[in-house]
Amino acid sequence: MNIITKKTELSTVIEKLKSEGKTVGLVPTMGALHEGHISLVKACKKGNDIAVVSVFVNPTQFNDKEDLKRYPRTLDKDVTLLEKNGCDYVFAPSVEEMYPEEDTRVFNFGYVESVMEGARRPGHFNGVGQIVSKLFDIVRPHRAYFGMKDFQQIAVIKNMVKQLHYDLEIVPCPIIRETDGLAMSxxxxxxxxxxxxxxxxxxxxxxxxxxxxxxxxxxxxxxxxxxxxxxxxxxxxxxxxxxxxxxxxxxxxxxxxxxxxxxxxxxxxxxxxxxxxxx
The missing domain is CATH 3.30.1300.10 (Pantoate-beta-alanine ligase, C-terminal domain)
Structure with a gap:
């Protein structure tokens, strides 16, 4: 397994793999990985030759600075877990690498972003659109995997894929629960x-x-x-x-x-x- 922190390096590696006829899957995460994430990695590995997992706590999707500060960061543990579960490349960039300058893009996702999470977390889905589109541009995956726990997020990402004409498949994966029923998070x-x-x-x-x-x-x-x-x-x-x-x-x-x-x-x-x- 390889750990990459630079966008250009990852793009170069992926382009070479694709030129060899390999299929590439992407699992975008914010780290602090658990069995729910690992189920996405396994699905990705099963459906593609190469599994890329990004680990990046994206600041632009937090509308609460305290929440951003509080969000768990466990990169060493995440890397160990990914290595055990068949991940090929971990992309773990810095904030500066992903946002060398402010991303001022504003997406219009229409109704799907205006209700529920969108209504209560202003700017959240715009931040999701910013980071996921950046990852899609860097990796250009054949498929990208997202957990159904973030049900509304999947609807937003599908909307973005359509708007920006990305040639890839969004694969929703079932919610994984603790033994007592709590959705893993x-x-x-x-x-x-x-x-x-x-x-x-x-x-x-x-x-x-x-x-x-x-x-x-x-x-x-x-x-x-x-x-x-x-x-x-x-x-x-x-x-x-x-x-x-x-x-x-x-x-x-x-x-x-x-x-x-x-x-x-x-x-x-x-x-x-x-x-x-x-x-």
Whole structure:
């Protein structure tokens, strides 16, 4: 496995591999890797000759400076984990390398960026667009792999791929959960013990909700989910929406002919957790 920190070096290496007929997959991460990330690496390795994993905490997608400061950084541990799991190249650039000057590009992702995470984290998805497009330009992968936990992010990235005419496939991968049901996240390591103990309640309630669609209409079920989670003194729901899986438009009626996804953000103390479930 090779660790590369410079954009030009990575581009040169990848171009040579592609000229030899090799297929290249990319897994963009912000590090603090866990089994959820490793499932993406394995899918990438299975679907391509070469697996490239980027490890970069991208400052432009944080609208909260404290959150950026708090975000875990564990590069040595990440590298060891990646080496064990078949990664070929780790791209671990500095902020200066990725942003030698300020990136002033402003994307218009339309409706998909205006709701849920987009409404509550102004500028977040623009920052995602900036960094992911930079990575796509450097690596020019055949496929890029993203976890379904960041469900809205995948919709935004697909929108960007279409807008910028990238010739690549976006591969969404299933949410990987802890044994108690909590969706794996780098932020889980920041949870204090009591909050960590109570956080699986989020998934438990979402699971229960999927069995109640014959008993409640959409609005009643949304209220039920929020009330059930907020009954737990360690959790506070920021939002719960039930949307279609492509345009993220709110579902009005269970009879609508589309895939319905429940998306949620919950505070466990100061740590913000997101999750989703398909109805």
């Amino acid at each position: 780098s932020r889980n390591t920041l949870l204090e013990p009591e909050y960590r103990k109570n956080a699986p309640h989020i998934h438990k309630v979402l699971e229960e909700a999927t069995h109640l669609t014959s008993q409640m209409n959409v609005e009643e079920l949304k209220k039920w989910v929020v009330d059930e989670i907020n009954k737990n003194p360690y959790l506070k729901t920021e939002y719960f929406e039930i949307v279609d899986d492509t345009e993220l438009k709110p579902i009005q009626d269970w009879k609508e002919n589309n895939v319905k996804v429940g998306c949620i953000a919950v505070y466990a103390g100061k740590i913000r957790l997101i999750d989703n479930i398909v109805f």
